[in-house]
Amino acid sequence: MSHEAALHNHEGHGHDDHGHHEHHDTFLTKYVFSQDHKMIAKQFLITGMVWAVLGGLMSVLFRLQLGYPDASFPWLESILGKWAKGGQITPEAYYALVTTHGTVLVFFVLTAGLSGTFANFLIPLQIGARDMASPFLNMLSYWFFFTASIVMLSSLFVETGPFSGGWTAYPPLSALHDASPGSKTGMDLWIIAMALFVVSSLLGGLNYIATILNMRTKGMSMTRLPLTIWALFFTAVLGVLSFPVLLSGMILLIFDRNFGTSFYLSDIYVNGVGALSNEGGSAILFQHLFWFLGHPEVYIILLPAMGMVSEIMSVNSRKPIFGYMAMLGSLFAIAILAFLVWAHHMFVTGLNPFLGSVFVLLTLLIAVPSAIKVFNWLTTLWRGNVRFTPAMLFAIGFVSLFISGGLTGIWLGNAALDIYLHDSYFVVAHFHIVMGVASMFGMFAGVYHWFPKMYGRYLNNSLGYIHFWITMAGAYLIFWPMHYQGLAGMPRRYFDFSIWESFKQFAELNRFISTIAMIVFATQILFLINFFYSIFKGRKVTVLNPWEANTLEWTTPIRPGHGNWPGEIPEVHRWPYDYGKDGHDFIPQTTPVGENETGTH
Amino acid sequence: MATDLKTGAEKTKMHPYKMVLYTGLGSIVMMFAGLTSAYVVKKSQANWLDFELPNVFLISTFVILISSFTVQMAVKKAKEGLQNPYRGFLSVTAILGVVFMILQLQGFMALQSNNIALTGPRSNSAASFLFVITLLHLLHVLGGVLALIGVSFKSYTAKNNLENTLPVELLSTYWHFVDILWIYLFVFLHWIG
Numbered sequence: 001m002s003h004e005a006a007l008h009n010h011e012g013h014g015h016d017d018h019g020h021h022e023h024h025d026t027f028l029t030k031y032v033f034s035q036d037h038k039m040i041a042k043q044f045l046i047t048g049m050v051w052a053v054l055g056g057l058m059s060v061l062f063r064l065q066l067g068y069p070d071a072s073f074p075w076l077e078s079i080l081g082k083w084a085k086g087g088q089i090t091p092e093a094y095y096a097l098v099t100t101h102g103t104v105l106v107f108f109v110l111t112a113g114l115s116g117t118f119a120n121f122l123i124p125l126q127i128g129a130r131d132m133a134s135p136f137l138n139m140l141s142y143w144f145f146f147t148a149s150i151v152m153l154s155s156l157f158v159e160t161g162p163f164s165g166g167w168t169a170y171p172p173l174s175a176l177h178d179a180s181p182g183s184k185t186g187m188d189l190w191i192i193a194m195a196l197f198v199v200s201s202l203l204g205g206l207n208y209i210a211t212i213l214n215m216r217t218k219g220m221s222m223t224r225l226p227l228t229i230w231a232l233f234f235t236a237v238l239g240v241l242s243f244p245v246l247l248s249g250m251i252l253l254i255f256d257r258n259f260g261t262s263f264y265l266s267d268i269y270v271n272g273v274g275a276l277s278n279e280g281g282s283a284i285l286f287q288h289l290f291w292f293l294g295h296p297e298v299y300i301i302l303l304p305a306m307g308m309v310s311e312i313m314s315v316n317s318r319k320p321i322f323g324y325m326a327m328l329g330s331l332f333a334i335a336i337l338a339f340l341v342w343a344h345h346m347f348v349t350g351l352n353p354f355l356g357s358v359f360v361l362l363t364l365l366i367a368v369p370s371a372i373k374v375f376n377w378l379t380t381l382w383r384g385n386v387r388f389t390p391a392m393l394f395a396i397g398f399v400s401l402f403i404s405g406g407l408t409g410i411w412l413g414n415a416a417l418d419i420y421l422h423d424s425y426f427v428v429a430h431f432h433i434v435m436g437v438a439s440m441f442g443m444f445a446g447v448y449h450w451f452p453k454m455y456g457r458y459l460n461n462s463l464g465y466i467h468f469w470i471t472m473a474g475a476y477l478i479f480w481p482m483h484y485q486g487l488a489g490m491p492r493r494y495f496d497f498s499i500w501e502s503f504k505q506f507a508e509l510n511r512f513i514s515t516i517a518m519i520v521f522a523t524q525i526l527f528l529i530n531f532f533y534s535i536f537k538g539r540k541v542t543v544l545n546p547w548e549a550n551t552l553e554w555t556t557p558i559r560p561g562h563g564n565w566p567g568e569i570p571e572v573h574r575w576p577y578d579y580g581k582d583g584h585d586f587i588p589q590t591t592p593v594g595e596n597e598t599g600t601h
Numbered sequence: 602m603a604t605d606l607k608t609g610a611e612k613t614k615m616h617p618y619k620m621v622l623y624t625g626l627g628s629i630v631m632m633f634a635g636l637t638s639a640y641v642v643k644k645s646q647a648n649w650l651d652f653e654l655p656n657v658f659l660i661s662t663f664v665i666l667i668s669s670f671t672v673q674m675a676v677k678k679a680k681e682g683l684q685n686p687y688r689g690f691l692s693v694t695a696i697l698g699v700v701f702m703i704l705q706l707q708g709f710m711a712l713q714s715n716n717i718a719l720t721g722p723r724s725n726s727a728a729s730f731l732f733v734i735t736l737l738h739l740l741h742v743l744g745g746v747l748a749l750i751g752v753s754f755k756s757y758t759a760k761n762n763l764e765n766t767l768p769v770e771l772l773s774t775y776w777h778f779v780d781i782l783w784i785y786l787f788v789f790l791h792w793i794g
Contacts, residue, residue, distance in 0.1 A: 133617035133618065133620065133621050134617070134618065134621055137621070202625070202628055205624070205628075206621045206624045206625050206628070207621065209620070209621075209624045210617045210618075210620035210621040210624060211617065213620055214615065214616075214617040214620045215617055240624055240625075240627060240628045240631075241627065241628065241631045242631070243628070244628045244629065244631040244632035244635065245631055245632065245634070245635035247632055248632045248633075248635040248636045248639070248737075249635065249639075251733060251737065252636075252639070252733060255720065255729065255733055259720035259721065260720055260721040260722045260724065261720050261721075261724055261726065261729040261733075262724065262725070262726050262729065263639075263643070263726055263729065263730075277722040278722070279648055279725070280646065280647060280648030280649075280725070280726060281726065282642075282643065282646060285639055285642060285643060288639070288642065289635055289639060292635065
C-alpha cells in the first residue's frame with residue numbers, strides 16, 4: 001500500500017518525487033505478486049504465450065485428423081492415451097480439441113494475452129503516468145487470469161475430458177450433464193474458468209479506463225494520445241460493457257445446469273436421458289446473451305492490434321499517421337456498432353427476417369469505418385521513408401489480412417448469403433483471417449516493436465524476418481483454400497470428411513492445409529526461441545530511443561524501474577505524430593513547440 | 602493543482618478510484634440490463650407464470666431507501682469532522698443493510714410458501730428470473746454491507762479517521778447505486794414483470 005499511496009499522491013501534477021523513493025522488492029513482490037504495470041504486462045504476455053502454444057498445438061492435432069483421417073499415429077496414443085485409441089484421435093477428443101482451441105485462443109491469448117499485455121505495458125508509459133489507477137486491482141486482474149488458466153488447464157485432465165460443445169457453449173450441450181462426456185466436469189471447470197476470466201478482464205478494463213481518463217501527464221490532452229491508447233481505451237470500454245452480459249448469461253446457465261431451472265432448457269428429448277422435465281426454456285436466449293458479448297469480443301481482439309499497427313506504421317514510415325481524427329472517429333464508430341450487430345451470428349436461428357435485415361444493414365455499416373482505417377494506413381505508407389523492421393512487416397501483414405478477411409465479412413454480413421455459408425469452412429476462413437491471424441500479427445508487431453522497452457534488448461532481426469514471411473505465406477495458404485471448401489458446402493466442426501462423396505475431392509487439399517499448419521506452428525517455435533534467447537542474450541539496447549519515435553515511453557530509462565521516470569514525469573507539448581516536419585525527422589512529444597514551427601496538431 | 606490552460610487536461614480530474622468505481626458501476630448496470638432484457642424476451646414467449654410480488658419486497662424497498670439517506674448523512678458528518686454522528690449514521694446504515702437482506706430472503710420464502718418454486722424441475726422461469734436477479738442484487742448488497750461493517754468498525758477503532766473521507770465517499774456512491782438499482786429492479790419486477 002505504501003508505494004500505491006506514493007503513486008497516487010502526485011499523479012500527473014508534474015512535481016512529484018516518487019522516482020527517488022526506494023522500496024525494497026523481494027523476489028516475490030518483484031516477479032510474482034508485482035504491482036508494477038510493466039511486470040504485470042510481462043506476466044500476461046508469457047501466460048498468453050504458453051496458451052498460444054497449447055492452443056496452437058491443439059489445432060495441429062485436429063488438423064492431423066482432418067488431413068489424414070485414415071492414418072494411424074501410434075505416438076498420438078502415447079501422449080493422448082484413450083483420447084487417441086489406436087493412434088487416431090477419437091471424435092470426442094476432436095470436439096474437445098476444437099472447443100478448447102477456440103476458447104483459449106479467443107479469450108486467453110487474444111484477449112488477456114493481447115490487451116492484457118499491451119494495455120498494461122503501454123498505457124502508463126505512453127500517457128505519462130507512474131502506474132495504473134489501482135496497481136493492486138491490476139495485480140488481482142493478472143492473478144484472476146492465472147487462476148482461470150489453471151482451472152481451464154485442469155479441465156484437460158479430467159476423466160470425461162474437457163468441454164466439447166464448441167467455444168460458444170450453446171445449451172443444451174452446455175446445460176445438460178448427460179448431453180456429452182465433455183458436458184460433465186469439463187463444462188463445470190469451463191464455466192468456473194470463464195467466470196474467473198471475466199472478473200480478470202473487468203478488473204483490468206476498469207483500471208485501463210480510469211488510468212487513461214485521469215492520470216495523463218501535463219499537456220497530454222485526449223487528442224494528443226497515441227492511437228494505441230485510444231484503441232486500448234475503446235477495447236476496455238467494450239470489455240467493461242459486454243463481459244457482464246456474458247456473465248449474466250452464464251449465471252443463468254449455471255442455474256439450468258445445477259438447480260433445475262428452465263431458462264434455456266425445455267421438454268426436449270435427449271438420447272440416453274429421455275424427455276427433460278424442464279418447461280418453456282429457450283436455447284436461443286443464451287445465443288442472444290452470448291453474442292451480445294461475442295461480437296464486441298471480436299473488436300476487443302482486433303482494436304488493440306489496430307492501435308499498435310497505427311503507431312508502428314507511423315514510426316516506421318517516418319510520416320505522421322494519415323487522418324488522426326478519422327482514425328479516432330472510426331475507432332469510436334466501430335465501438336458503437338460492435339454492440340448493434342450481434343444477431344448477424346444468428347441468421348439461421350429462425351430470426352425474424354425483418355429484424356435480420358436491420359442487422360444486415362448495421363453489420364455492413366462497419367465496412368465504412370474499417371475502410372477509413374485501411375485507407376489511412378495505406379496513405380500513411382504512401383511515399384513514406386519506410387523502414388522494414390520485423391514489427392513494420394507484421395503491421396503491414398496485419399493490414400493485408402484485415403483487408404482479405406474484411407472483404408469476406410461483407411459476404412457473411414448478408415443474411416441471404418450467410419444462410420448458405422453459415423457453419424461452413426467459409427466462416428472458418430473469414431474469422432481466422434480477419435480476427436485470429438490479423439490480431440496475432442498485431443500482437444507480433446507489438447512484441448517486436450516494444451521488446452527493447454520491455455527487456456532492454458533487441459530480438460534477432462533475421463529470425464524475425466523468417467518468422468514473418470513463413471507465417472504470412474502460411475496464413476494465406478491455410479485459410480485461402482478454406483473459402484473454396486466453404487463455398488462448396490463443406491461444413492465446419494466435422495470430424496471426418498472422407499465418408500462424404502461430395503467432399504472427397506478435398507482430401508488432398510485438406511492434407512495440404514494440415515501440412516502448412518504444421519510448418520507454421522514450427523515457425524512459431526522459432527519465434528519463441530528468439531523471444532526467450534533475446535531476453536537474456538539479445539543485443540543490448542544502448543540508446544534511449546532506438547526507433548526514433550515520438551511517444552513518451554522512449555523518454556524513460558532503458559530499463560525503467562517501478563514509477564517509470566526517475567525524475568519528474570515529462571510534460572507533453574504536441575501530438576505524437578510529428579514525423580518529417582519542418583525538416584526534422586521526428587519531434588518527440590516532450591519538445592516544446594518552436595516559434596517558427598508550422599501549424600501544430 | 603496546476604491547470605494547463607492550453608489543453609485544460611487537468612480541469613476534469615477526479616480521484617482515479619472514483620473513476621474506477623463509476624466504470625465498475627457501469628459494468629454492473631450492463632449485467633442487470635442483460636438479465637432484465639432476457640426477462641422481457643422470455644416473458645413474451647409461451648409458458649409464463651404471472652404472480653404477485655410479496656409485500657415484503659415493498660418493505661425492503663423502503664428500508665434501503667432510508668439507508669441511502671443515512672449513508673449520505675454519514676458522509677456529511679464525516680466532511681464536517683463530527684466523529685460521533687458519523688459513526689452513528691454509518692452503523693445505522695450497516696444495520697439497515699442487514700435488515701434489507703433479511704427481508705429479501707423472507708420475500709423468497711413468501712414465494713415458496715405460496716407454492717411458487719424458484720428453482721428445481723417444477724419451477725417456472727418467471728419465478729426463477731425473479732430469484733436469480735434478486736439474488737445477484739443481494740450479493741452486491743452483501744458486498745456493500747461488508748464494506749459498511751468494515752468502515753464502521755474502523756471508525757470506532759482508529760483514532761482519527763476523518764482526514765481522508767475518500768473511503769466513505771466511495772462507499773456511499775456504491776450504496777446509493779445498489780439502492781437505485783433495487784428500485785429499478787422493484788419497479789421492473791412489479792409493473793413490467
